[in-house]
Amino acid sequence: MRTDEAQIAVGALAGGAGNGEGASGGNGPDGGDGMQWPAASGSVPPRAYVTGVTMGLGAVLMFFMALVSAYIVRKGMPNSGWIALPAMPRILWLNTLVLIASSVALAQARGRFRAGDSREFRRWWGAATILGLFFLAGQIIAWRELASSGVYLATNASGSFFYLFTAAHGLHLAGGLIALVWVLRLPTRRLTLGTATEVAAMFWHFMDGLWVFLFLLLMLVR
C-alpha cells in the first residue's frame, strides 16, 4: 500500500496521474510472480519522475548554455562596442548566500524526512522556501540598483545579458518555488516514498548551482 500512495503523490506532482487516478483501487497485478512491473498496475513507476525531471533539467541546461555561448561570442566580437557593467549590484553577494542557504536547508529537510521526522522536515522545507522567496526579492532589488545606475535592458549588451540571465533564471526558480510550496501542502502519508521531495529538491539544487555559475560568469567574464 505504501508504494501505491507514493505513486499517487508523485503522479499528481508531475501532472501525470492519468493512470494514477485509478490506482487508488490498489489492486494492480504487482505480485511477485515475475510480472512485477509498476506500469502493469496502472500507475507510473516513481523513477519515471526522476527521469522526467532530469531530462527537463537537460533542456534547461541547453537553454542557458545557448545564452552563455551567445554572451561569450557577443562580447568577443570585433566592433562589438562592449561596455562592461559599471559595477555588479552588491546585493547579489547576499542573494547568492541566501540561495545557497536555501539549498542547505532543503538538504536538511530531506535528511529529517529520511529520519522519519515529518515536523522537522516541514520546518526545514518551509525555511528553504522562504529563503527562495528572499532570493527572488533580492534579485528584483538588484535590478533596481542597476537601473538606478543608468543601465536598462537596452542600454548596452552587457546590461541586456545581465537582465536576460537573471530574468530567465528567476522565472525557472519561481517555477521551483511553486513545486516547493506544493510539496509542503501534501499530506505526510502521501510523501511516503519521497519521489516528490526528491524531484523538487533535484530541481532546486540545480537552479542553485546554475545561479552560482551565472554569477561567477558575470563576475569573471566581464
Place this chain on the structure above:
Amino acid sequence: MSAEAEVSARTQAARQHAAAGAPRGFVRKYIFSTDHKVIGIQYYALALAAVLVGVVLSIFMRLHLAWPALHLPFVSGGVMTPEQYEALLTMHGTIMVFFVLTTAPQGAFGNYFLPIQIGAPDMAFPRLNMLSFWITLVSFLCMISAFFVPGGAPLSGWTAYAPLSALGQVTGPGEGLGQTIWLVSIGVFCIAMLLGALNFISTTIDMRAPGMSLFRMPLTVWAWFVTAILSLLSFAVLLAAVVMLLLDRTAGTSFFVPAATVVSEQLQRHSGGSPLLWEHLFWFFGHPEVYIAILPGMGVTSHLLSTFSRKPVFGYKAMVWAICAIGLLGFLVWGHHMFVSGMSPYSAFAFSLLTLSIGVPSAIKTFNWLGTLWGGKLQFTTAMLFALGFVSIFVTGGLSGLFLAQPAVDSMLHATYYVVAHFHLIMGVAALFGIFAATYFWFPKMFGRMMNERLGKLHFWCTFVGAYLIFFPMHFVGLAGGIRRYADFTAVDYLWRLQPLQRFITWAAFATAAAQIFFLWNFFWSLRRGEKAPRNPWRATTLEWITASPPPHDNFAGNYPRVYRGPYEFSVPGTAEDFLMQDVPTGPEKGARE
C-alpha cells in the same frame, strides 16, 4: 488460492481497473484526452491540416514562378508582389518544417505507437502529453494568424535571419507584427516540443514491459527515442535564440543587429550585435531538426522492409548504433549551412569533414536496408512501396548532400535551387514517404479498417514519379545558377532561359499535388467503408499487433505482455508460421543480454 487462480484474479482486477480508467463522455474521450492514441491522432489531424496549407502556398509560389505576370486569386492587387512571394515562401517553409515534418512522424506516430510497442499502457506523463499537443495547436493557430495581421506574414524565410527579422516594419510589410507573431509562435512550439521530448524519453526508459530490453526494442522505438533526445537538446537552444530576437525587436536590445545598420535611409538605433550569432544559434537547432524530421522515417523504413521481406533486419545493432551516430553527428555539423557566411576556412574544413562523416552511418543504414531485402520474400504492399521509395529518395537526396558538404562547391551552389532540391528530397519528400509508409502500415491498427491497396499503389506511383519530376530538374536549375528565394526571373537573361524548366517543374508539382487526392479519398473512405482489420493483418511481430484494432484504452485490456524475443524474428527455422511475435515464449529465449 493456487498460484494460477491468483494470477487470473489479478488479471481480472487489472481489467476492471483498465475499464475504470477509461474516460467517458465525448470531450474527455476525444478532445481533452490524456490517451496517447487519441493525442497521436490529434497530432496527425494537425499535420494533415498544416500540410494542406503548406501545399496550397507552394502551388501559388510555383504558379508565380512559372508565369510571373499571371493574375492570381486571393492575391491582393492580382499580380503577386515580391513581398507577397517572400511571405508565401516563409510560411510554406515554416509550416512544413515545424507543423508537418516535426509533428507527424514524432508527435503522431511516435505518440501512438511508442507506448504500445514497448508494452506500456500509456506515456509516462499523460497529462503532460495532452498539454504538449494543445500548446502545439495554439502555436499553429498563432502562426496562421500572421496572415491576417496588418502587413501580413513575415518575409524572412523559415530561418528568420537577422537583421532582416530583427528590425521591424522598416524592413518590409510582414516584418512588423507578422514577424513578431512568427517568433512567439515558434517560441511556444519549442516549449511544446520540449515537454513532448522529455515525455518520450522517460516513457522509453522507464515504461518498458518486462523482458523488453533496449536491444529488443523495435527500430521505430529507437528512432523515436533518439529523435526525442535531439528535440530536447535542440529546441531549448532555438527557444533561447527566439527570446533574444524578440527582445531585439521589442525591447531595443542589440544581440543580433550590428552597429550603423541603415535601412531605407534610416539609421537603426541598435549597436554592435552579430547577425552571425543568430545563424549559429539557429543552425545549432536547425541541423538536428533535419534529423528530427527524418529519423522516424528511417525507423519506419527499417521496420517495414523487415516485415514485408519476411526477414530479420540485417544488422539490427548496427542500425541502432547508426541512428545514435547520426543523432550525435547531427549536433556537430551546423556550420555547413554557413560556409558562405565568411567563416574561417579552417572551421569550414572541420564542419565539412564532420558533415561528410555522416555519410558513414547513413551508408550503414542504406546497405543494411538492401541487406534486409536481399533474398527476402518481398510483399509489395503500399506501405512497403513507400518504404522502398524512402530508400530511393533518401539516397538521391543524400548524395547531393555530399557535394554541398564541400565548402568550395557550396560557395557556388549556395542559395541556388540545387540546395532547394537537395533539402526537399532528403528532408521533405523522404520524411513524407516515411509518413505515408507509416500511415498505410498502421491505419488498420489505428482505425480498425484496412486502406484500399489499389488506390494506395496508384497514390504511390504518382507521388514517387511526381517527386522526381519536380525535384530532379530543380538540381539543373540550381547548377545553371537559378537563385532561390527570388520571386521573378523575367529581367535576368540567363535565368529567364531556364523558364521552360521552371514551368515543367510547376506542371509536375500540380500533378503530384493533385495525386494526393487519391490519398485523401482513400484515407477518409477507408475510415468508414474500409474492410474490417484483423488484429495482425501484416503478420508482423511487434506488440501493437497482439492487441485489438484499434487498441483499448490501456492498450492491452489488462493483459500486459511479457517480452521473450527481439522485434524481427521472421522466418525462424522450425516454427509453424514465418514469424514469431515478441510475446511468444516458446523456443529459445534469444537476445536476453542487454
